[in-house]
Amino acid sequence: MRQPLVAGNWKMNGSRASVRELLDGIKHGIAEVGGAEVVVCPPFVYLQEVQDQLAGTAIAWGAQNLSTEGSGAFTGEVAASMLLDFGCKYVIVGHSERRSYYGEDDALVARKYAVARAMGLVPILCVGETLEERETGVTEEVVGRQMDAVIDLEGVEALQDGVIAYEPVWAIGTGVTASPEQAQEVHAYIRSRVAGKSTSAAESLRILYGGSMKADNARELIGKPDIDGGLIGGASLKADDFLAICRAAG
Numbered sequence: 001m002r003q004p005l006v007a008g009n010w011k012m013n014g015s016r017a018s019v020r021e022l023l024d025g026i027k028h029g030i031a032e033v034g035g036a037e038v039v040v041c042p043p044f045v046y047l048q049e050v051q052d053q054l055a056g057t058a059i060a061w062g063a064q065n066l067s068t069e070g071s072g073a074f075t076g077e078v079a080a081s082m083l084l085d086f087g088c089k090y091v092i093v094g095h096s097e098r099r100s101y102y103g104e105d106d107a108l109v110a111r112k113y114a115v116a117r118a119m120g121l122v123p124i125l126c127v128g129e130t131l132e133e134r135e136t137g138v139t140e141e142v143v144g145r146q147m148d149a150v151i152d153l154e155g156v157e158a159l160q161d162g163v164i165a166y167e168p169v170w171a172i173g174t175g176v177t178a179s180p181e182q183a184q185e186v187h188a189y190i191r192s193r194v195a196g197k198s199t200s201a202a203e204s205l206r207i208l209y210g211g212s213m214k215a216d217n218a219r220e221l222i223g224k225p226d227i228d229g230g231l232i233g234g235a236s237l238k239a240d241d242f243l244a245i246c247r248a249a250g
């Protein structure tokens, strides 16, 4: 049995005051969440606050990015060891915003995935197609290529107990959610692609859906057999909305 996982991707949002308020709200409601694992991914600068507030609670936390390098002269970068220093368990890699705005390609994302795992972090590998790619019928090709970058570098074992987030780019922040059937189809494809190489990795792999997931569509999405939770952007910035999704998953 795969434990459902709901991760909040705060992106570049928040202030000290709003982060404190959001964490208070999530802590307050976490007892009613049930069986889902709950994770928040703040901007780096708020990791200290998150660690201070969430240590000893059932809520885990992570970062939104990491460097491939261990330490040294890499201005502006943050190393995996630093994330561990602040108690991170997870780290998002290959989010479509990093791929499209910061030029992260499959090879770089695969290296970030490998470094995170080697350091004992759980990388959340984001994959997903653009609207144009969906309309031209290459969704599986794109998602397959994004997955294979990791599998080719690290072997399929890298996905044992791993986390992939399927985030169709056209659904991120747009209010347009993939239908449960559309999402399930791609999730099943992802799992079957892994199963072709390792059934145990495929069974252990948690595949999250991301892209305008909200309290009112979460239950139906997460009810699908291959949807094991969600990666939540906008709706993770309000405690009530986020908790409602966590309850739906739990």
Ligand code: PGA
Pocket: 009, 167, 171, 172, 173, 174, 175, 210, 211, 212, 213, 231, 232, 233, 234, 235
């Ligand atoms: P959204 O973002 O929920 O605001 O669509 C999801 C994500 O980008 O991870």
